[in-house]
Amino acid sequence: MRALATHDLTKDYAVGFWRARQFRALDGLSLDVEAGEIFGFLGPNGAGKTTTMKLLMQLVFPSSGGAEILGRPLGDVSVKRRIGYLPENPYFYDYLTAEELLTYFAELLGIRSADRRARASRLLDEVGIGAERRMQLRKFSKGMLQRVGIAQALLNEPDLVIFDEPMSGLDPLGRRDVRSLILRLRDRGCTVFFSSHVLSDAEALCSRVAILVKGRLRAAGRLTDLVPFRASGWELVVAGVSDAAIAALGSGLHTVRIGEGRYTLELPLDPPPERLVAELTDGGANLVSLNPIRQTLEDFFVEQVSS
């Protein structure tokens, strides 16, 4: 079952005051997001990711094409009861406390008054906002606002969350918390559709990704289909080895000297590296690491964006 589907979704903006011309921010996007999956929406700045999300949340209107969210067409306000949305760099009413903001939004979501405070409190706990919840939001840091933004998106226990750059403004600890939160949401059966610049997060979390470049869909699919995860070689790091021993390996290997007696060697997939490792360690070298070389999502992303 699909949680989200766009059909030839296009958005043109008028640019300029006198003699306005059209700027195409999104060009015929057709995309399916399956229910229960974590879908990464990737692309460089100005690719059209935020425009897509705003179209889905009916903050802007499509120039042509359409979309279905949880089986309902664009424009159906009632479906928002089942969606959670985190805008990019969110801003909230800074005269409210975090607790008041969530209680206010809970009221707009039609949550019973008896449950509002308890749910707000539970979510603020979940995103790591402690005693600060009783402070006005004008005193919050960017990272704390981001956490509040995530909490408000989860108030209605949504079936689909749309997160625009959820890792933005977060420190490494915050990013780790949000990553595990996204995984917990998936485990609860919630579909997660998020945009990110942080490709390692997308790589760690997503079952499928789409890459958008200049408003056009460049690639979409399962990570395993898009990125050849099979190894293309080995990366060996050794220490305590002499320059002569490395020179004796021949000129066919790509070697990088990274310090006194410390080298990185790129080995082909075949023959297996065990014999060479044994030779080096027998000669007194210490094995630091041996890892397979695979193309990463980042390599694939850079390839797609620059092609």
Next chain:
Amino acid sequence: MRAIAAIAVNTFRESVRDKVLYNLVLFAVLLMGASYLIGQLTAGQDVKIIKDLGLSATAFFGLFIAVFIGIGLVSKEVERRSVYSLLSKPIHRHQLVLGKYCGLVLTLAVNVTVMAAALYLVLAYMEHVASPDAMRAWDAPALDSALLKAVALIFVELTLVTAIAVFFSTFSTPILSAALTFGLYVVGHFSSDLRNLQDVVDSPAAARLARGLYWVLPNLAQFDVKADVVHGRVVPLGYLAMTTGYAALYISMLLVVSVFVFSRRDFR
């Protein structure tokens, strides 16, 4: 209705937290200071002057709140991007506009009510200390209930000015909205002159244009019954009802157009 009420209450809370109601303190100081000074300087006219001053100050302070908060009601939401998270909730755009409008009307209602109460308190004090001779010179009693009619019409006028400010703020910048709202307020108080322009201009086209503008622009002068009330002239309840009905019709039209414009906007 629930969403409109929730947004209205939050808008009212914003006014309170942004210390908008502090103007009440200024009003109270102005009124008490004026009553003391006028009591020293005039005989017999003091109550009339205080009534006039109190009602004018109520209208003046209210006008500033209606315009300067009204112009930011919708545009601030868009400018600061708080509209993104708000509209991601299951609410319609018209509910946002109406909720914001009702919230400011609630702020104005509290403001006008407290000011009217303060005015009555000062007048009660003046009546208490006035000599029987001075009281005989008054056109109307100090605690005249007719004052409430003037206060009610000031409030109705402010709700109309708020609707004008909201209307402009749905499509223009705050500075332009403020200028246009103030402009319309001033023109609205002189709109009866437009009706009579045919008596002083020769051009039939100009007269027709002025007459057209008279029908389109709000006639705000009719909400001003301060002089009547202060001088003890009767303001019929029927007049109050007619004027309120006119305001309701005008406000409805402005809000319908505001909603129409706001519902079609892209929030880029």
